[in-house]
Amino acid sequence: MGATFTWPVRVYWEDTDAGGIVFYANYLKFFERARTEWLRSLGIGQQRLRDETGGMFVVTDTHLRYLRPARLDDLLLVTAHVQEAGRASLTMVQRVLLKPEHAGDANIVLCEGTIRIGWVDGAAMRPRRIPTAVLRQIVPGAVSAD
Template identity: 70%
Template sequence: MSPVDTTFRWPVRIYWEDTDAGGIVFYANYLKFFERARTEWLRHLGVEQQKLREQVGGMFVVTGTQLRYHRPARLDDLLTVTARVTEPGRASLTIEQTASLQPADGSAPILLCEGSIRIGWVDAVQLRPQRIPTAVLQALAPGNQ
């Protein structure tokens, strides 16, 4: 039996606002694309961040990033941005993310950027680390994705 693919995929279209003076995606915008994909991935799993903040008093914060750029994206490109937990923990998670170009001809995706994003759970008021709520950890478990 082959392992279940737990990678979440989210489409992102490149607009003028995403590009720099050279007509390519500004490097920092990949972090925005990754953030959007993580948010949609959590929503897909039934984890609504605003509701958690209001009901549980905690939230996720980014504590570290590491990115590698392979090729540029350009205006009107359609990307697929992925998110997948690689290091689950009780107070933090490491999420592997990629942004790939989806060629119009249907050929294989082209990797543009890949990264590792570490997020931690904190008290929303004091910003002190806390354990991730059990319900959130259960939603993130491989069998639930």
């Protein structure tokens, strides 16, 4: 559904554990930042979204597979793609890829995950339907029964 968004990130000391590899929980941070930048690329600022609609996206489910480690100073590409759009949630497929050192070489998948984000009322933190205008901005042609 829609295009895959790609966001580059460099691995810093703060991202690594004592063994010099990216600490496993930091992949979730990379995914969160990529989703935020994806929304921003669509003209959707999260604070403005909450101010204007009273709602916001929250993570409701995560499934990650760690395939290979990322290391200090690696250049990574973090992707975000809408796999499924429901009335109150989006299922995202995300990957962390190691960008190759040489042009023409293939990216190497380091981590992949499925992240479900639900729409909630920002004050009550209760599930709500994604507003139609928001859903259409994210997934052109989508329809939601507000």
